[in-house]
Amino acid sequence: MTVVIVGGGLAGATVADELRGRGFTDDIVILAAEQHLPYERPPLSKGVLLGDKTTDDAFVHHEAWWREHDIDVRTGTEVQSIDLADRRVVTNAGEHPYEWLVLATGSEPRHLRLADECGKPVHYLRTMEDSLALKDALADGARIAIVGGGWIGLEVAAAARGAGAAVTVHEGAELPLLAVLGPEVAQHFADLHRAHGVDLRLGAPVTGDALSDADFVVVGIGAAPRTALASAAGLEVDDGVLVDELLRTSDDHVLAIGDIANQHHPVLGRRVRVEHWDNAIGQGKTAAATITGSAEPYAKLPYFFTDQYDLGMEYFGSVGPDGYDRVLTRGDFTGPFRAWWIRGDTVVAAMQANDWDASDETRASVGQAPPEA
Ligand SMILES: Cc1cc2nc3c(=O)[nH]c(=O)nc-3n(C[C@H](O)[C@H](O)[C@H](O)COP(=O)(O)OP(=O)(O)OC[C@H]3O[C@@H](n4cnc5c(N)ncnc54)[C@H](O)[C@@H]3O)c2cc1C
Known part of the structure; x- marks a missing residue:
């Protein structure tokens, strides 16, 4: 059962890891498509650029682990088409029949x-190569437009500030991260960056003239799910590959997970597509459960984290299209910081910063009555 x-x-x-963990012994x-064994991307915009991690630290497992677990990782192999009727995929290097196909093609940066x-x-930032090229370019005194x-x-x-570069950030909204966090918390990120000497230019679309003083430009305007393969095969796609709670697509033998999956979420009661590290892991595990015949709906709340300067933060939940009525901070x-986004009398999202001991409590507060002000 390949x-x-x-x-x-x-x-x-x-x-793959979870399938072996569950005792799956077939192929x-x-x-x-990349030339590397599977790796994690969060260090690419943090530790690797700062020089306190190498790209080697980002690998999910090293070569020996994949061999020992009899998982055939074909790097440099791009799938070009899927034949749903015959259950096989065609790559640049040949064909593979399958019993189960899992699509995990991720996202690619939007270009400007x-x-x-x-x-x-x-510079755009998605791969190890992108990160190493950007790290090389960051130098004391470089002028960078982001x-x-x-x-x-x-x-x-x-x-870049850590490397001594002069940094200007151009953001069309009135505050950085405004759409995700709302003004109450986004303002704290603006203050944080200004306090570290970043020239934040907000509230107007960037122009070519505005970039003319920079030595180089970094574009980070979001990513798009890589769904062309799924669409061409005839799978249902609408802002990602549509999947149910078990991550099944519109074809019985095909699952989709990670950044590309637009999932019906049983707790949120609506579709969500989550472009975050924790979702890639959680949905990977659920896909393995579905393949091994154990129906374990993916019901984990969206979660993400970021590290900037000395700030480490985690965010749990999702405000969603219905928004929030107020924020309690x-x-x-x-220092330690907490925020709760509240709709009616329920916390719909919560975050903690600089207080990792508060993680569990912050996560548990989502879906509950707000804490005392
Ligand atoms: C620089 C950076 C920093 C990040 N930091 C954070 C963070 O701090 N916190 C957080 O929560 N999230 C973070 N993320 C997001 C997180 O890394 C992603 O959500 C996660 O990588 C998604 O995993 P994925 O496996 O779905 O997709 P990807 O990691 O994009 O992997 C998809 C892979 O599929 C390959 N592929 C695509 N098409 C084909 C094909 N046709 N054939 C074969 N292979 C194909 C691609 O080459 C790619 O290697 C960050 C992302 C980036 C880029």
Whole structure:
């Protein structure tokens, strides 16, 4: 009963790992377009740029582990098409029949033509190669323009300041991270970066002229799910590959997980597509459960973390399209900080910063009545 996994990122790697953990003894093949064994991406915008981690630290497992667990990882192998009727995939190097196919093709950075055509070197950040190239470019005194005040843009800004570069961040919204956090907490991130010497230019679309003083440009304006393969095969796709609670697509033998999966979430009661590390791991485990015949709906709340300067934060839950009525905060960003996004009399999302002991309590507060003010 061959399981073929398309994509050697964290989600794909986790399915294989979990299948072996559950005692699955049949063939597992990972078809991975990149030249590397599966690796995690969070260090690429943090420790690797700061120089306190190497890309070697990012691997999910080393070569010997994959061999010992009899998992066939084919790097440099891109799946070009899927034949749902015959249950086989075609790659640049041949064909693979499957009983179960798991799509874990991840996301790719959105491009900004204005930056691509500005005449300066332009960096995007998704792969190990991207991270190493950016690390090489970060140098004391370099002038860097970052387009996009989202997670990647702000993490790069923090690393670049750490390297002594002069950093300008251009963000069209009135605050960085405004759409995710709302003004109450986004303001703290703006203050944090300004306190570290970042020139934040907010509230207006970036222009070519604004980039002209920079030595190079980093674009971090979000990522798009890689769904072309699924669409071409005829699977249902709508902002990601549509999956149910067991991560099954519109084809009985095909699952989709990680950044590309647009899942019906049993707790949130709506569809969500989550582009975060924890989701890649959690959905990888659920996919393995589904394959081994154990129906374990993926019901974990969305979770993400970031590290910027000395700040480490975690966010649990999802505000979603219905928004929130108020935010309760405790502490400030220089020390332990907590925030709760509240709709009606329920916490819909919560975060902690600089207080890892508060993780479990913060996570548990989602879905509950708000704490006392
Ligand atoms: C720089 C960076 C920093 C991040 N930091 C954080 C963080 O701090 N916290 C957090 O929660 N999340 C973070 N994330 C997000 C997190 O890394 C992603 O959500 C996670 O990598 C998703 O895993 P995935 O396996 O779904 O996709 P990916 O990691 O994108 O892996 C997909 C793989 O599939 C391969 N592929 C695509 N098409 C094909 C094909 N046709 N054939 C074969 N292979 C194919 C791709 O080459 C890629 O290697 C970060 C992401 C980046 C880029």
